[in-house]
Amino acid sequence: xxxxxxxxxxxxxxxxxxxxxxxxxxxxxxxxxxxxxxxxxxxxxxxxxxxxxxxxxxxxxxxxxxxxxxxxxxxxxxxxxxxxxxxxxxxxxxxxxxxxxxxxxxxxxxxxxxxxxxxxxxxxxxxxxxxxxxxxxxxxxxxxxxxxxxxxxxxxxxxxxxxxxxxxxxxxxxxxxxxxxxxxxxxxx
Numbered sequence: 001x002x003x004x005x006x007x008x009x010x011x012x013x014x015x016x017x018x019x020x021x022x023x024x025x026x027x028x029x030x031x032x033x034x035x036x037x038x039x040x041x042x043x044x045x046x047x048x049x050x051x052x053x054x055x056x057x058x059x060x061x062x063x064x065x066x067x068x069x070x071x072x073x074x075x076x077x078x079x080x081x082x083x084x085x086x087x088x089x090x091x092x093x094x095x096x097x098x099x100x101x102x103x104x105x106x107x108x109x110x111x112x113x114x115x116x117x118x119x120x121x122x123x124x125x126x127x128x129x130x131x132x133x134x135x136x137x138x139x140x141x142x143x144x145x146x147x148x149x150x151x152x153x154x155x156x157x158x159x160x161x162x163x164x165x166x167x168x169x170x171x172x173x174x175x176x177x178x179x180x181x182x183x184x185x186x187x188x189x
Contacts, residue, residue, distance in 0.1 A: 020145050020146065021143065021144070021145055021146045021147040021148045021149070022148050022149075022165040022166060023140055023148075023149050023151070023163060023164040023165050023166075024037075024040065024148065024149070024150045024151070024164065024165065024166045024167075024168075025150075025151050025152075025156050025160060025161060025164045025166070025167045025168070026150070026151075026152045026168050026170065027123065027152070027153060027154060027155065027156035027161075027167065027168070027169055027170070028154065028168075028169035028170035028171055028172075029154060029170070029171065029172045030169075030170030030171045030172040030173070031170065031172070031175065032170045033152040033153065033154075033170055034066075034120050034121070034152050036152075036168065036170075037053075037118045037120055037150045037152050038053075038066055038070075038118070040116065040118075040148075040150055041053055041070070041075070041116060041118055041150075042073075044115055044116045044148075045073055045075060049115035049116060050075075050113065050114045050115050050116075051075045051114060051115065051116045051117075051118070052075070052078070052108050052114045052116075052117050052118070053070060053075065053077040053078065053117075053118040053120060054077075054078050054080055054101060054104070054105045054108075054117070054118065054119055054120065054122075055077055055078070055079050055080060055081070055120040055121055056080050056081050056098060056101055056102075056119065056120065056121045056122050056124060056125050057080075057081045057083065057084055057121040057124055058077075058079035058080075058081055058083070058120075058121075059079045059081060059082055059083055060078070060079040060080070061079070062077075062079045064189040065185070065186055065189050066189075067079075077120075078101075078104070080097060080098065080100070080101025080102075080104070080105070081094060081097050081098065081101065081121075081125075082094050082097055084124075094130070095125070095128070095129075095130040098125035098128075098130040098131055099130060099131065102125070102131050102135070102136070105117065105119055106135070106136075106139045109139055109140070109143050109147060109149060110139060110142065110143060110144075112143070112144030112146065112147055114147065115146070115147070115148060116147075116148040116149075116150065117147065117148070117149050117150070118149075118150045118152075119149065119150065119151045119152070120152050120153075121152055121153045122136070122151050122152065122153055123151070123152070123153025123154055123155055123156055123157075124153055124154075126153075126157060126160075127153075127154075127155055133157055133159060133160070136160070137159060137160065137163060140160075140163060141163070151164075
């Protein structure tokens with residue numbers, strides 16, 4: 001490891017623009033997309049902002065760690081799906097749940113009552129063709145100016161990346177699954 005001298009002056013100019021709602025995308029094959037979105041939601045809640053979280057692939061009765069914590073904080077997560085496609089018994093039903101869920105999420109974004117709306121794992125129903133990309137893009141373009149929307153999932157469409165204000169691609173470098181270590185409660189849930 002190379003040792004660096006800490007900078008003594010800011011190396012980038014301070015932005016002078018107006019504050020506004022952002023579109024933030026966390027994508028890529030690495031871990032941490034949902035975790036990063038939940039971190040933003042916690043940061044907003046810590047500032048007294050209103051937050052709504054939708055999970056497109058989790059069932060409404062899911063009780064993972066994030067569900068338990070956000071419920072305690074007064075911002076329960078709404079599961080919109082029936083699990084990942086390999087767990088589904090009826091993919092058309094899964095697609096219908098995604099469309100119904102999108103209708104709720106879209107109404108929330110457009111209503112403007114929340115500072116932040118998280119659309120966790122929305123890339124799956126987009127990639128599977130369960131949701132129309134243009135509908136999602138139109139909603140993001142028409143949202144009230146103060147609403148921040150965070151979208152997560154692998155393989156974000158190029159059109160969404162182009163529209164977004166901030167895009168982070170999580171890159172897999174190493175994963176414990178590769179060493180045969182199973183999912184850990186409190187890490188993957």
